Amino acid sequence: MFTGNFPSSTWKLMENLVALNASNNSFSGQVPSSFCLASASFAVLDLQFNKFSGNIPSALGNCSMLKVLMLGHNNLSSTIPDELFNSSTSLERLSFRNAGLRGTLDSAHVTKLTDLVALDLGENSFTSKIPESIGQLKRLEELLLDNNKMSGELPPGVQILFVGKNFMDEAMPQDKTIDGFENLQALGIDHCLLTGKMPTWLSKLKNLEVLDLSSNLLTGKIPAALNNLHFLSKFNISNNDLEGPVPTGGQLSTFPDSSFDGNPKLCGSMLTHPCNSIEEAPRPIMTTRDCSEKIIFAVSFALSFGLAVLYDQIHMRPPPAAEPPSCRVHFALTN
Numbered sequence: 001m002f003t004g005n006f007p008s009s010t011w012k013l014m015e016n017l018v019a020l021n022a023s024n025n026s027f028s029g030q031v032p033s034s035f036c037l038a039s040a041s042f043a044v045l046d047l048q049f050n051k052f053s054g055n056i057p058s059a060l061g062n063c064s065m066l067k068v069l070m071l072g073h074n075n076l077s078s079t080i081p082d083e084l085f086n087s088s089t090s091l092e093r094l095s096f097r098n099a100g101l102r103g104t105l106d107s108a109h110v111t112k113l114t115d116l117v118a119l120d121l122g123e124n125s126f127t128s129k130i131p132e133s134i135g136q137l138k139r140l141e142e143l144l145l146d147n148n149k150m151s152g153e154l155p156p157g158v159q160i161l162f163v164g165k166n167f168m169d170e171a172m173p174q175d176k177t178i179d180g181f182e183n184l185q186a187l188g189i190d191h192c193l194l195t196g197k198m199p200t201w202l203s204k205l206k207n208l209e210v211l212d213l214s215s216n217l218l219t220g221k222i223p224a225a226l227n228n229l230h231f232l233s234k235f236n237i238s239n240n241d242l243e244g245p246v247p248t249g250g251q252l253s254t255f256p257d258s259s260f261d262g263n264p265k266l267c268g269s270m271l272t273h274p275c276n277s278i279e280e281a282p283r284p285i286m287t288t289r290d291c292s293e294k295i296i297f298a299v300s301f302a303l304s305f306g307l308a309v310l311y312d313q314i315h316m317r318p319p320p321a322a323e324p325p326s327c328r329v330h331f332a333l334t335n
Helices: 058-062 082-087 132-136 200-204 224-228 288-316
Strands: 003-005 019-021 026-029 044-046 051-054 068-070 093-095 118-120 142-144 160-162 186-188 195-197 210-212 217-220 234-236 241-245 265-267
Touching: 058 082, 200 224
Parallel strands: 003 026, 019 044, 026 051, 044 068, 068 093, 093 118, 118 142, 142 160, 160 186, 186 210, 195 217, 210 234, 217 241, 241 265
Antiparallel strands: none
């Protein structure tokens, strides 16, 4: 493991340098920026898991061929320099996770990164709304913004989306459509204190492999349609306020008890709290048509039975004895 300041002078002599991986060391001081000055074809810089401090060098924006920039897990204390967006439009992967960054994301700057495939800004202190322009990045597949203080709307078009510890105290979206999210493979909206019910639109994400809704304030029952997510391999809805039986006979039955912890009103065979017979087999809801048919049958049966009894009484009764002629009064309905 290397320590101390990064030996920038050494790299100035490497005119053909294309990639540098100096991650997982203990380098300190300023992030070096002279790589692209020595090599015009410099494309990959990975300095993650070190002890760099200070600002992100604006000179990195001069690296016109830079495709991968990873500075996460350092002790930086600045915003992302505008120059990085203005010049490095060839960037494909940008990772500043847990780098001590703050500030806002400018929508106009984000749209310039047209080749971006993965953006990881998780575990920082960004406070802006999620730029709507992120949805215009046609090549973007991975977006990690978790553990910030951001708000706004979820950007469509990505395959991996983690936005936990944002959107604090808001309501869970209950939209019925999933336009733009059909290819979503991983979704994390955890630790947001979101209120409301688990939305049914989750069951339409047929490619979903990871779903994390833990540590929110969700109520109601787990939608049975989630059993149809056949690719789901990681599932976490712990620490909510969900209730009722966990749907069985599908994908949800394959997950351990820990996936459902912290929901004392839930029950199921995979939980420490099994369901009783009433919870396992709720009464089916009678449709309007079923109800109408039963009413018609009951009325018809009652009329038939009544006519049969009346017929029997008329034909089995003995003939009345002859009565002396008398004056009879006839009642008639009049207008």
